[in-house]
Amino acid sequence: MGIINTFKKKHGDLFVYLPAEEVHAHDHFLERTCLRWLPKSITPNKLSIFRIVFTPVVFLLILFGCYKTGVVLFLFNAFTDALDGSLARTQDKITKFGMMLDPLADKLLIGSMVLLLVFQYLNPWLGIAVLGLEITFIVSAYVSAAKFKNVRMANLWGKIKMICQVFAVGAILIALVFEMPVFLNIASGILGLSIGFALVSLFRHGI
Known part of the structure; x- marks a missing residue:
């Protein structure tokens, strides 16, 4: 806790709450x-941190073949991505730190699943493309923050990309749970779409 408090004091501007520029329909839903059931002590950044901490649990479950439990916990973990964003926008709790932490949590979750599932069950080139683009996003965001002091929010295309990636991983896990190879083909198609949305997102300079 001492390290965290020291970091907050040194970089206090990263934790200043900012108002939402736009609140979407799904945020209100x-x-x-x-969100009404979440304790008041839960902040968007805490949800993002939870996603990071919980990702290794999901990874290990799937690694050891616990696909039924793994798919449920993967979807639950991915759902926290929607929760932290909506919580931040509806309660005006957007922070620059959260704008960096949230996409990092997403990339760790999806990246771990790509390494574990896509390279084994789908075309490896899909995995290479996804990981390559995600690394590009991270480098781009770091350069923007370090050189230009600009922390960028995720754009629409980046959000759609994340949704596609979640559905693709979910389809792979469904294929493994129910032994239905057709879902692997579906996963390949959805992952291909996610690559397209990722390129658009990158072109638009978002995360």
Whole structure:
């Protein structure tokens, strides 16, 4: 805790709450349904940190073949991505730190699943493309923050990319749980779409 508090004091501007420029329809839906049950102490950044910490648990479950439990916990973990964003926008709790932490949490979750599943069950070139683009996003975001002091929010195309990646991983896990290879073909198609959206997102200079 001492290290965290020291970091906050040194980089206090990263933790200043910023108002949301736009609140989406799904934010209001989640506010009326899921978010109302969250304890007041839960912040968007805590949800992002939870996603990072919980990712190795999901990884290990799937690694050791616990696909049924793995798919449920993967989808739950991925769902926290929607929760932290909606919580930040509906309660005006957007921070620069969160704008960096949230996409990092997403990339760790998806990247670990790509390494574990895509290279084994789909075309390896799909995995290489996904990981290559995600690394490019991280480098781009770091350069923007370090050189230009600019922390960029995720754009629409980046969000659609993430949704596609989640559905693709989910389809692979469904194929393994129910022994239905057709879902591997579906996963390949969805992952291909995610690569397209990733390129658009990169072109638009978002994360």
